[in-house]
Amino acid sequence: MLNIRSRLTYQFMALVTAILLLFSVGVYFFSKLYLEKRFFIRLKDRTTTTTTLLFDLQATNSTITKLVNISDKELLTQESVVIYDIDSMKQVFNSSSSQSISYQSLISKMKVDRKTTYTELGEYYILGTYYKKGKSNYLIFVSAIDTNGMVALQDLRKILMVMILAGILLLGLSGWFFADRALAPMSGIIKQVNGIFPDYIAKRVEHPNRSDEIGLLVNTFNQLLDRIEEALNIQKMFIANVSHELKNPLTKIFTQIDIALMQKRSPEVYEQSLLSLKEDTRTLIQLTNTLLNLANTIITSESVQKSPIRMDELLWETKEQLIKWHEDYQVQINFLDFPEDEESLILYGNEASLKVVLMNLMDNACKFSFTKSAVVDFIANQEGINISFFDEGPIIPEAEIPFIFHPFYRSNATAQATKGHGVGLAIVAQVTQLHKGQISVSSNQSGTRFILNFPKA
Incomplete structure (x- = not known):
């Protein structure tokens, strides 16, 4: 398996190499188009010069060839100028004694289209032009090999290949260097992490830039x-x-x-x-x-088996079971806002665990109350289900309220009043959280109130 530094380097090289190749292909392609266009203009100039000398100045064949060559500083390789009379289909002019190109396919096409044609045939570039002089119609073909353009493209290919290879080498070195710099903080983090366990659990990992x-x-x-x-x-x-x-x-x-x-x-x-x-x-x-x-x-909510539960019925069952166990307890249940729609009374959850929650809160309210009694208020509406448990017991100091849901924690205000293990409220908090509910506590001179809230999903 490659490490991150190697993968980053290879990915960087592959990406930039692809960009270089695309750029090089583009340069080569547009350079080739430019050279072809330039050569086309030269062939067109040849056509104009030849027709002017032949038809306007009535020069001879040899004179035309000399004048055309003199007018162009850069001679064309294997140049050939051929002029056909469309009506008689005879050659009127041919600058080359040894013609190796057949223009028959172009002649038949241009007799119909009568448009300028520019085509490639092997190494030759051919320009065909329709020309009308008086009542006569002519087809002029100029062909040549673009030797200078071919040499220029070969040199360009060599330059681009050398530059691409040099670029890949430079990319590999720079990519390896910058990947090492980018991953340098990770090495420091690994050393810090290795020094944390097991003796320094309170130590934390440090990094200078917390925003990256x-x-x-x-x-x-x-x-x-x-x-x-x-x-x-x-x-x-x-x-x-x-x-x-x-x-x-x-x-x-x-x-x-x-x-x-x-x-x-x-x-x-x-x-x-x-x-x-x-x-x-x-x-x-x-x-x-x-x-x-x-x-x-202490399990995830996904592993808890859930089903629709009527919370008002579960509350009554919990009260009856608690009274059987403790005959001296008194529990008053008030339905303050009982809905007409029964769907508002249903909570999707685990019945056994929710019953433990209600039992613990109801039992605590009676156990810590001076009169062994508790008042339970039940509210259900479209927003959710709200159940509060009130007792007239000792005040829980505000500083201790955040800790009463921790396992085995017992408030000083209640530890001396009754026996217990400090586990019940921890179970209540855990089950409430698994059912995506909330629990809050308020305690004052009049008593203590625990409020359960299960919002509708």
């Missing part, structure tokens, strides 16, 4: 490094938090089992130990399920 194509590539690569660094940091935080969250219930379970086995105890004590183990096991199962949900949402 290489600068745009560097900016894109640095943005990719930002995302990689963020992903690695999240991974480290994820591992650290998972280890911590799993360690506590597992340690408690092992400790309680070890204590229970140290000596025989009464059934009441065993029952109490089993209840405690059940609670710790439930916590462990809940954590495992939330981690699985989080893992399932």
Whole structure:
């Protein structure tokens, strides 16, 4: 495989060589046309001179030939002037004793057309002219070989070939040099990239000109490094938090089992130990399920199976399921702008993941509310579907709002109020993004409101 420098050089050479060839062909073609036109004018002058001497001055054949040759400083090679009388079809004049050209085809054509004819026959250029003198009609043919023109074209071909070969050589050298200069920044970028991983993940690629194509590539690569660094940091935080969250219930379970086995105890004590183990096991199962949900949402939207979903019905199903799990919760659903067209209630998405979103937001609203209650407002129209979840819980500081959707992040305002793992809102944000929706948060003295918005496509 050729490297970029070689490919650029070859492409540059091919392009400019094609231009040179086209230019050279054009020069040669128009030079040939010019020489032919020039030779045609000379043949025409020969015709004019011959007819003037023959018909006007009544000169003899030998005298005409001498005078014509004297009048032209540059003699024509193998020149021949032949004049035919159309009526009698006899030669009136012939400047050459040995005529090797047959004019019969031209004679028959010019008897009909009676127009000046200029043609090529082998090396000869022939000019045929119709001439009328009194009642007589004549055909005048002048033929010759353009030796000087042929020599000039041969010299021009040699010059053009030499210039093209010299140009190709110069193009190869200059193309290789300029391709090296153009790609020089890439070598520096490669060295910088090789020095980034794995120890210097915070380092970024530098380039002096950020507005050219290489600068745009560097900016894109640095943005990719930002995302990689963020992903690695999240991974480290994820591992650290998972280890911590799993360690506590597992340690408690092992400790309680070890204590229970140290000596025989009464059934009441065993029952109490089993209840405690059940609670710790439930916590462990809940954590495992939330981690699985989080893992399932870290996928592309193309791989999510989607179908039409009635969001009002899904909201009612979520509420009923939440009340079964937590009998002390109270959820009030308000349909503020219920549309007549049922199509406005339908969202094209994944039912299971959207139910997780509604469940987490509804559960959080009840869990953090002082009254264990939540108010859900549902609005559907032609613009999209809007669902808000309001609770009268503690205020979330504005500085912490951008971080509450990060995995395992728990606000100081809510961390002490109730148990949790800080994963639910991360799942909500991920699923909402996969469905091309948006989520916003506002928190003040009256309470906290999470707003889901799914615009119509």
